[in-house]
Amino acid sequence: MAPFAHVSTDAAGCAGGAALPAGVVEVVAFGPQANATSETHARCVRILARSLARYDCFVLPVLLYLFAGGPDLLQFTPRADAPDAGWKEHQTKHGIVLERRKTGTGFYEHRSIIDLPVDPVAAGESVWMSMREGDMDSLKHCEILRSDPDQLLIYDQIKTPLVSDRDYTITVTRTHDAAARRTTIKAETHNELGPPPVRGLVRIPIIRAGWMVEPGPKGARIHYYAYSEPGGLIAAFLARGAQADRSMADMVRMAARLLKLAPP
Numbered sequence: 001m002a003p004f005a006h007v008s009t010d011a012a013g014c015a016g017g018a019a020l021p022a023g024v025v026e027v028v029a030f031g032p033q034a035n036a037t038s039e040t041h042a043r044c045v046r047i048l049a050r051s052l053a054r055y056d057c058f059v060l061p062v063l064l065y066l067f068a069g070g071p072d073l074l075q076f077t078p079r080a081d082a083p084d085a086g087w088k089e090h091q092t093k094h095g096i097v098l099e100r101r102k103t104g105t106g107f108y109e110h111r112s113i114i115d116l117p118v119d120p121v122a123a124g125e126s127v128w129m130s131m132r133e134g135d136m137d138s139l140k141h142c143e144i145l146r147s148d149p150d151q152l153l154i155y156d157q158i159k160t161p162l163v164s165d166r167d168y169t170i171t172v173t174r175t176h177d178a179a180a181r182r183t184t185i186k187a188e189t190h191n192e193l194g195p196p197p198v199r200g201l202v203r204i205p206i207i208r209a210g211w212m213v214e215p216g217p218k219g220a221r222i223h224y225y226a227y228s229e230p231g232g233l234i235a236a237f238l239a240r241g242a243q244a245d246r247s248m249a250d251m252v253r254m255a256a257r258l259l260k261l262a263p264p
Contacts, residue, residue, distance in 0.1 A: 071103035073208055075111065075225035076184065087111065090244055096255065098248045106236030109227040110247040118261040120220035124176065124183025124213040126258055127222075131172045131185065137253065138246070140165065145194060150174040155194045157201060160242075163234060168204040169194025186210035202232040211254070222258065224251045 074080040086101040090110075100108040116123065131152060134142035141157035152172040160166055172187045189207045197203055212223040226247045230239050 071105045071107065071109070071206070071208070071227060073103060073109050073227055074101070075109065075208065075227070076186065076210065076212065080111070080225075091248060093248055094252055094255070096248065096251050098244060098251070100244065103227065105229070107227065107229055108240060108243065109225065110244060111223065111225045112247065112251045113224075114222050114251065114255055115216040115218040115220070116222060116255060116258050116262065117219045118258050120181050120213050120215045121183070122261050123220040123222065123258050124185075126261060127183065127185055127211045127213055127254065128174050130254065130257060131187070135253070135257065137249065145169070150176075153190070153193055157198075160230075163230075164200065164202045164232065166204045166231065167198060167201045168207060170207055180214065182212065182214040184210065184212045202230075204231045205229055219262075220258070222251075222254065224254070226250065 074085055079085060087099040088101065089097055090100045091098045096112050096114050098110060098112045100110045103109050131154070132144065132147070134154075134156070136156075136158070138158045138160070139156060140159050141155075143155045144152060145155055146153040150173065153169065154172060155167070155169045157165060157167045168189050169191050170187045171190050171193070172185060175184045176182070177184075187207060187209045189204065191203060191205070206229040207227070209226040209228070210224075212225075214221050214223075216222075224247070226243075228243060229236075230243075
């Protein structure tokens with residue numbers, strides 16, 4: 001499968017908006033064959049550094065973020081289940097326990113796990129269909145920009161109470177291990193591949209989230225991970241409660257959807 005790719009003469013491929021110096025062309029690639037992540041990261045840093053004098057109000061925070069290395073996330077890694085992973089129980093609802101851990105950015109990484117009496121392969125397919133259908137109660141607009149059998153490029157606009165509504169472009173990738181009957185679905189922001197910023201909406205700069213469905217004691221075990229940064233001027237301590245509530249709501253909604261697959 002060919003990767004998604006985007007060639008840009010502005011900074012959208014690196015940081016989402018400010019113009020680059022004349023003549024600079026940046027290539028951002030995504031997909032199984034796009035393995036130059038570290039190289040692209042380094043090029044973005046160099047380009048932003050050269051632009052610092054002209055765009056200091058925008059570039060400096062991004063430079064600090066890039067040099068800091070981003071959030072320390074454990075989702076979909078063996079370290080996620082280690083005793084010293086740092087997860088702490090945050091809230092419980094409908095039998096679902098939501099945990100969170102610090103990431104070094106001020107924002108938390110969340111996870112929740114639930115066992116359901118459903119077939120894991122069918123559940124994995126239903127989770128994938130929910131990505132295609134935009135099954136999210138805060139969604140106000142969804143556009144699938146590209147669709148492949150195991151990869152989606154999606155532009156979303158979402159309603160957010162009390163603050164400006166948000167938008168983002170994400171790639172969603174599915175992998176399936178037939179022998180283990182395990183489906184993994186990962187979502188990651190790639191705003192440079194979607195529409196330009198929209199007046200009245202605040203762009204979410206970072207989303208790392210997804211689902212893993214595998215056999216469990218009742219039939220299927222559902223894992224959900226979520227990390228995001230809201231963008232705009234919202235301080236981390238103001239966003240944490242809403243982010244935790246959103247993570248719990250996503251799992252509650254998905255569990256209700258998957259229970260429809262349970263035998264009578």
